[in-house]
Amino acid sequence: MPGSDLNGWWKLGLLIFAPFARLLLRLRVEGIERVPLQGPAILAFNHVSVLDGPVIAIETGRRVRRQIRFLVASEVFDQRVAGWILRRLVQIPIRRGEGDEGALDEAIRTVRSGALAAVAPEGRVSDDPEAGLQRVRTGVARIAVPTGACVVPIGIWGTQARWGHTGFRWGRPLRPHVGISVGGPILGAGDADDPSVVEAFTERLRVALEQQVAEARRLARASG
Secondary structure, three states: OOOOOOOHHHHHHHHHHHHHHHHHOEEEEEOHHHOOOOOOEEEEEOOOOOOHHHHHHHHHHHHHOOOOEEEEEHHHHHOHHHHHHHHHOOOEEEOOOOOOHHHHHHHHHHHHOOOEEEEOOOOOOOOOHHHOOOOOOOHHHHHHHHHOOEEEEEEEEOHHHOEEOOEEOOOOOOOOEEEEEEOOOEOOOOOOOOHHHHHHHHHHHHHHHHHHHHHHHHHHHHOO
16 A cells, blocks of 8 residues: 655644644545545645645545645735744645636646545635536636546535635534545546536536535534
């Protein structure tokens, strides 16, 4: 079995934050074995809370022993504490709504190097998760198609009960039930400069994400 690719900062972060996540949330995870133990891959997840990325990073690091490079809104890097942490964990800043080709190029280089990247293709935290997915953007396809890396769709549900679009929420439930469902890989091929190829892959991803979100909701209810 491949060894851990976690660097020292990731190991320290897991040591500190994994118990905290378990204290804050009741997590139920299915399908995590579908995340490749080695080699390039892209994790694509729906976005209902600012906790989604950290929770997925913790569970992947803890169970699969791999570190992830997330595409993170560049303004978060301007925050003193959060920016310091993100730089130590080697995350990728992206300027939302500006077609940031530099961030996509960095993500492509990251994947081609054999690493694990992660993207929330909706682009931002949903202000109404019950309404379903927001528009799924083409960024994941623009990374996956030219690299040939598999995309692993991940549904997450329940984190919004603690930290939704409007911010941190106090009160009950004291430990919200959170479901994480990891789906089978999606493979892409073709010309990344062909809009029809990119759109077709994006539609396949949207359907897969909807399925995994439904499963994540089921897991969150089942653990209640």
